[in-house]
Amino acid sequence: MNVNLTRRRFIKAVIASSAVASQTGCQLGSKDLHAKGSVERLISLDINGKKRRVDVLPQETLASTLRYKLGLTGTKIGCNRGECGACTVLIDGIPNYACSTLSHSVRKRQVQSIEGVANKDGTLHPIQEAFVEELSPQCGFCTPGQIMSAVALLNENPKPSREEARQALSGNICRCGAYDHYLNGVMRASGQSNE
Amino acid sequence: MNNYKHIGKNFIPPDIYGKVNGKAKYAEDFRADGMVFARMYTSPVAHGRVTDIDTSAIDNMEGVVGILTADDVPSTEAPNAAILTNNPAFIGDPILAVAATDERIAEDALNKIKVKIETLPFAVDPLDSLMEGGPDAREEGNVFSRSREGSGFKKIKWTKKQIEEFRAGKEPTGEHATEWNYGNLEQGFKDAALIIEEPFVTTGYAHMSMEPRTAMAYWQNGTCYVYGSAQSQSFWLPGLARLLGVEQDKVVLISENTGGGFGSKIGAYPAAALPGYFSKKLGRPVQLRITREQEFYIGSARVGFQGWIKLGFAEDGRMTAGDVFIIEDIGPNATGGDGSSAGGAISLLYDPEAMRFRGLPVLTNTTPRGAQRGPGQNQIAAIMAPLMDKAAKALDLDRLEIRKINAVNNETTVYAEQRPVTSAYMKEALQKGADLFDWDTKQQFPQKINAPKVRGLGIGQGYHSAGAKGFDGLIRIAPDGKIHLYSGVGNLGTYSYASTTRAAAEVLKCEWDDCIIHNGRSDKNLPWSSYQAGSVSTYAQTRTNYVAAVDAVDKMKNIAAKIHGGKADDFDIDGRHVHHKTTPSKSSTYAEIAQAAIEFGGTFSGAIYPEDIHDITKRSVQNIAGTGLVGVAKDKLPQNGVIPGLAAAFVEIELDLETGKYEIMDYVGIAECGTVVHPQGLDAQMKGGAVWGMGMAGLERHVFDPQNGLPANIGYHQCKVPSYLDVPSVTRTDAVDLPDPQNPFGARGIGEPAMGCAVAALTSAISDALDGYNFGRTPVSSDMILNYVTGNNQSFKPLQTNNF
């Protein structure tokens, strides 16, 4: 069961490398800081239309930044490896798994989380309203992610077919099995009948 | 139809807004000042003894604040699950935890700790352990049965010949551990015109709730505050207090929302107590967030079955005898009583004239098992459905008809004790489903459709007992006229915590807008409520809310009599006022009555309360006494017999003979749960249950490598939890909606049968598509179908389990 790391040679994401068991220190202040392309830690992020200055580690995921640095706990961590969809947020309007996105990669982009979905006056987005009316959520843990996928869909396709909605939300697991109710919610929010 | 104001009507549960706007707080969303982060080191071996833990590498590591080992927590007697253990019995068994100022440092520290473990023999398939000379999953033995008469380890071995005969489909002749029966079994088989005898396997699989079970704890003035992921609320307290080693009044559980449980969080589990011990040791709040992989390890799994069943049928289709033998894969902690429950489900759903159940709970070094949605009932539902089809075919009966002939009804007596049922309308459920599904027409369709596809139709029936009694109800009317409804039932996502409080609103005839529900934290003055499990809450909690509201109404009338003169019986309520029946001007508002209750004190204000209520309820009443009119009572309503939750399902599939994959073309699920309390909630349970059934029928299973005990599927991908595209886009449901006489509103529960009927309908449909071939197994994966269609052997040995 010992993972023999030092003897291993592997290739991944285009570059070959030998794994090393020890970790190097933080690169801040190291000479690498001046290498072209290295990142600063204090960065500005555009979250739900607001500029947020935040100290972000190079390896930090967007889910961590949102939840633990910015207190936006509506983005849920269900698996932390891009297999469930509970952490779905929109980046420039496109659904992404926040657990599998580096915060540094969204510096120049607009991030929308569940906290930024309702209207400014606090009234609910049509998707949220429809999910309430259809009793779409059960345990609710996957719901923010479902909503983000649905919001992105309706932004691009205001009157999706049920099949289009099913495909668009398919990267969001619901263990309670509320799929039917979520799709009813999407259809209702887009002004279409569920009959 | 009924004329209720609230029961049977949809409403908006108050917590749903938090679920759609992201504000709903789950355990991991809480933080406390000075909180540190714990991570667990879990066993790399399937069975062993920890001989040394070397933490010297992290002794002076910056950011590390402490280590918790099995020596720091109470030891637990095998086979029970421990908070931390030096005797790991499965890969993933928690051995120690490290706390640090952030999670990454804690993980860095875990990476540096050296744990030496002496390995012991292990088994991942019960039959391997049962084989003479085979390994025992625990040093104390390989069988553990729990019963009221006594629990204990045993060492049971079968001869090689006995195992081989069992694998070959013969009646098991090896020793078993538990047994019950009724009727004359021999006579039953003698009377049978048809006997069906088959072996079967249902493989266990992980619950995989969306929320990995986080817990955070701190101590304040001797009280431990635990932020946990709990299915139940009040019901957790005794167990949590026991785990923490404190009195019940010294623990507060905060569990406002829970990201799924499905039976895996019914009572307090060991990991929920870990932060309490760690926090005590460190003197600061500790949060334990676990990984998805660890949720697979300790998040519970369904008990697996390896069994043999023999059924006798009379010429007319009536089941004359049922004989079932089940080897239960109970994991390392001997959890789950699925086998006997499966036997009970046969007794109730098919009402054989005579029956015998024999069980053998065998320990394995796989992940701990526990209740999972219809534990036992749903496994056997999947096995029974194709056998009922087989019987129908042999007796030249319609498949719907044979189920109706044996359907549970108001006269049926069930289980070993042949107890009555409170009410049961399975025949009505089957007919309603057949009508909605259009069974008669669909049966006329040809089985062969566009090659290479074939059609299959299936019928499934699900059952779980669906009620409990004896819990407490608590409500309060405040001087501002607001009705406060206290629910300690837990918030799992069924909304029954809210829908059952509407029983109190119904009795009080008040507007829903005037009601405020209190739940989610045990320091919010919650009563002793039922567990949020076993499909019981709808039945149990409508009763508690009913008795509390009846108590309140009685007090309101008495107060009105005191104010206006006359007797309590002269008064009536209309939702806002208590008024004299014949002199309507003698009237007080609920608000005025509540104010008067405070002034009158005694039982009216809660200063005096019934002696028979639970200590938890007593403390809550003490806290709210004097703040309004308190309605509080223990549910002592009459109850006699088994309370069945029933469901029937119909499914149509198109199976591709070239790939082994099938598509579900139509699904109809019918609930038979007495009066419908919350139509949308029922619909959600029926459809969610159907998705679970679809996962069990075709996708989900434990896979362990028998050579090293490694689990193959530790994440969502490998566990094959059904996605949007693996289930139909539309499913249809309805309910029989006939009241049960033993609930004030006629209600019974439904959560679990909602799944059993679905998995059964699918195994039935798969068999139908393949001209009656029965795999006798769940799941039936595409490779198995393809192997059958092409005439190849299956990859696994007969009756092998926890394999691909």
Place this chain on the structure above:
Amino acid sequence: MPSYDVMPEVQLYQPTEVDDALNLAEKFRQQGWLLGGGQDTYGWLKDRAKNPTALIDLNDIEAFKGIKATSTGIEIGALTTLRDIIRNPLINDHFEILAKAAGRVASPQIRNVGTLGGNLIQDTRCWYYRRGLACYRAGGNLCYADSPEAMNREHALFNASRCVAVSPSDTATALVALNATMVIKNIDGDREMSAEDFFVGPDTHITQMTALEPGEILTGIKLSNEWSNARYYFEKIADRDVWDFALVSIALVIKEEANTVKDSRMVCGGVACTPYRLNKVEQYLKGNPLSEKIITNAAKIASQGAETLNYNHFKIPLMENLVKRALRS
């Protein structure tokens, strides 16, 4: 074993110029990790099963992105997302099989950020290897999957050599079928190679799945007009229809003339460590009509030489059936 899921400490570089990226790739040739969409990166790092010291994020390099027409076909930047490929008119008009294959990858969110290069280079899904066990592929000296009682339903039928893992990429099968050319750069210059040669089996290199050498970056994929608008078939059979890998998949491009097969390329995924090209089937089909008899024979030829493990013999009929479906389509 501990279970981890927090990103470990690692340096991050986000170059915007090609030269900077190539320099970083060279500088960190031993301990670096090039980052595309990252969807098969973070799991390895969080598990601490792979421990690079530096991530080189290529997403800010515009030159590595986009789909453009060339005089001989089209060229796709390796950092182009699967989302963009699925939606691209050029690809849909001429090489629809690639859009189809890309559309069956993982889930919408993964396709939204996952790149073509990343999908091609992703590591095998062998569950033993993914657990961080010291198997051959991880530099150790045994194969857990090829053992007497191993759980190897998803493993290889062909060309196993000590390691029995399979290629997981859906787009790889389509690109080998389309006879794509891979464009590879390092600080010394460019090289090109066929998709078929790009993917390597354990007999060639047991710890890597492609021919990329340290310091090299896959920057583009060229599709020549040779197979533009050819009749095609793509199908992927997986347990789940979202977020799952092929048990077996098939990609076929075919040209017919006078009711006989003029030329074809047929590739299976999920049966070997590389996309498995069915050369013998292609040769057999050449000049033959697609009669039911020819199709049945072709299916039998397809599975010739298969060596089964404990749990994967179902892949033989599945593969044969997919060959038949492809040819009948």
